[in-house]
Amino acid sequence: MTVLVIGAGAAGIAAARRLRDLGRDALVLEAGPRIGGRAVTDHSLGAPVDLGASWLHQAEDNPLTPLAQRLGFTLHDTAQGTNRRRRDLLLLADGSVAGEADRAAFEAAADAFDDAAEAAVAAGSPDRPLSDVVPRDGPWAATASHWLAAMINAAEAEGQSLHDYVATGLDGWNPQVQEGVGTLVARLAEGLPIRTGCAVHRLRCDAAGVTAEGPGGPWHGEAAIVTVSTGVLAAGGIVFDPALPATVQAAIAGLPLGLLSKVALRATTEAAKLGLRDFARLGRQVAGAEDSPLSWMLWPFGRDIAQAFIGGRRAWQLAAEGPAAAEVEARAELARYFGADTVSRAFPDPALVTTWGEDPLFRGAYSHAIPGQAGARALLRDAALAGGRLRLAGEATHARFAATVGGAWSSGEHAAEQVHAALA
Numbered sequence: 135m136t137v138l139v140i141g142a143g144a145a146g147i148a149a150a151r152r153l154r155d156l157g158r159d160a161l162v163l164e165a166g167p168r169i170g171g172r173a174v175t176d177h178s179l180g181a182p183v184d185l186g187a188s189w190l191h192q193a194e195d196n197p198l199t200p201l202a203q204r205l206g207f208t209l210h211d212t213a214q215g216t217n218r219r220r221r222d223l224l225l226l227a228d229g230s231v232a233g234e235a236d237r238a239a240f241e242a243a244a245d246a247f248d249d250a251a252e253a254a255v256a257a258g259s260p261d262r263p264l265s266d267v268v269p270r271d272g273p274w275a276a277t278a279s280h281w282l283a284a285m286i287n288a289a290e291a292e293g294q295s296l297h298d299y300v301a302t303g304l305d306g307w308n309p310q311v312q313e314g315v316g317t318l319v320a321r322l323a324e325g326l327p328i329r330t331g332c333a334v335h336r337l338r339c340d341a342a343g344v345t346a347e348g349p350g351g352p353w354h355g356e357a358a359i360v361t362v363s364t365g366v367l368a369a370g371g372i373v374f375d376p377a378l379p380a381t382v383q384a385a386i387a388g389l390p391l392g393l394l395s396k397v398a399l400r401a402t403t404e405a406a407k408l409g410l411r412d413f414a415r416l417g418r419q420v421a422g423a424e425d426s427p428l429s430w431m432l433w434p435f436g437r438d439i440a441q442a443f444i445g446g447r448r449a450w451q452l453a454a455e456g457p458a459a460a461e462v463e464a465r466a467e468l469a470r471y472f473g474a475d476t477v478s479r480a481f482p483d484p485a486l487v488t489t490w491g492e493d494p495l496f497r498g499a500y501s502h503a504i505p506g507q508a509g510a511r512a513l514l515r516d517a518a519l520a521g522g523r524l525r526l527a528g529e530a531t532h533a534r535f536a537a538t539v540g541g542a543w544s545s546g547e548h549a550a551e552q553v554h555a556a557l558a
């Protein structure tokens with residue numbers, strides 16, 4: 135009999151590969167029209183643009199690194215040996231360009247943010263909002279918090295668990311994949327039994343096994359691995375029969391998805407790269423309580439693409455207004471650096487805007503634990519439901535590399551091994 139895998143993102147693909155290696159039949163049921171989930175590479179701007187994951191974080195420990203290298207994908211560390219917090223162009227709150235001292239002050243504030251969080255955990259602090267323990271004073275404290283919480287973790291520090299923030303912190307080699315992370319994940323799915331357009335709306339577990347119901351179904355298996363996002367699970371995207379235990383439901387609710395949106399613009403050749411190096415990074419000092427600056431990466435791999443990132447609360451607000459609002463905001467932000475005329479001349483075409491927050495198959499970008507829920511990831515990872523025949527996987531269930539494509543991959547492999555052992 136078959137093991138049903140619900141969702142064909144990184145976790146589902148990894149689970150199916152592992153089951154195959156263990157000699158078990160798998161059937162992957164994917165609601166959407168494509169595979170890869172939050173790892174997808176778009177080509178509509180004439181070059182690969184990753185709409186979701188684009189970095190292989192902590193690549194020395196990332197399970198996708200050796201797979202990418204074996205398949206001949208090109209990995210490139212975009213920081214090029216510099217401090218990852220370094221900005222090629224940093225604007226001060228008054229709109230002027232920061233000099234070396236201010237750029238160094240921003241980097242020091244970002245280091246102080248992480249140091250304070252780590253020190254609080256090391257000193258035995260109970261779990262609490264991350265914002266409780268990080269520096270609040272000084273000209274760069276709000277900017278450091280905006281960058282490390284709202285942008286990197288896709289949620290403001292007030293809503294994040296201190297312990298989860300520290301436990302899932304990333305460091306080390308941080309390359310991008312020239313061909314696209316989405317291209318890599320899709321390649322790794324080749325030959326797997328995946329059916330797209332097969333949404334699972336109900337999952338029933340009984341003595342006979344597991345039955346997945348939805349248009350095109352039902353599908354029967356002896357076990358199932360569910361890899362849909364915690365956003366989808368919390369919204370009731372799949373009804374479980376019997377219902378999930380209250381502890382599991384609480385853990386799902388404790389791991390909401392934050393939002394990171396991307397806006398990609400293609401430049402004309404006359405833009406002459408605006409005088410910036412490939413992979414140039416732009417950022418701006420937070421100018422007040424309501425200010426949520428976008429950050430930018432320009433000319434990745436020498437391409438004529440400028441990509442904006444919008445994180446946290448502001449990303450949700452713009453998502454509610456629709457993609458046109460995010461494009462307007464991105465163009466206005468870029469105009470702060472180069473002037474509105476230059477921006478409209480350099481980027482005449484419509485932007486590509488991601489819609490992760492609005493899409494019912496995802497409902498956000500990636501998970502963070504809310505204060506007090508630092509143990510939720512391990513609880514989901516270890517939940518052996520229906521006598522071990524139902525397992526949860528996906529980025530939110532990885533206690534160390536949560537929110538990453540590598541963490542999703544490892545979680546899928548782990549769930550496959552657990553199901554295999556339960557069926558033995």
Ligand SMILES: Cc1cc2nc3c(=O)[nH]c(=O)nc-3n(C[C@H](O)[C@H](O)[C@H](O)COP(=O)(O)OP(=O)(O)OC[C@H]3O[C@@H](n4cnc5c(N)ncnc54)[C@H](O)[C@@H]3O)c2cc1C
Pocket residue numbers: 140141142143144145146163164165166169170171172173185186187188189190191332333334335361362363366371372394395396488490494495496498499500527528529530536537538539540542
């Ligand atoms: C903008 C953005 C930037 C990111 N940047 C990075 C980065 O640089 N590096 C990094 O490592 N990670 C990054 N991530 C995170 C990374 O993409 C995710 O952690 C990872 O891809 C999640 O994989 P998953 O398999 O857990 O979930 P998903 O990719 O969400 O896969 C779940 C699948 O389930 C499907 N599904 C949903 N509902 C149903 C249903 N009812 N029935 C059947 N199928 C269903 C979905 O369509 C989806 O394909 C980023 C994400 C975003 C959105």
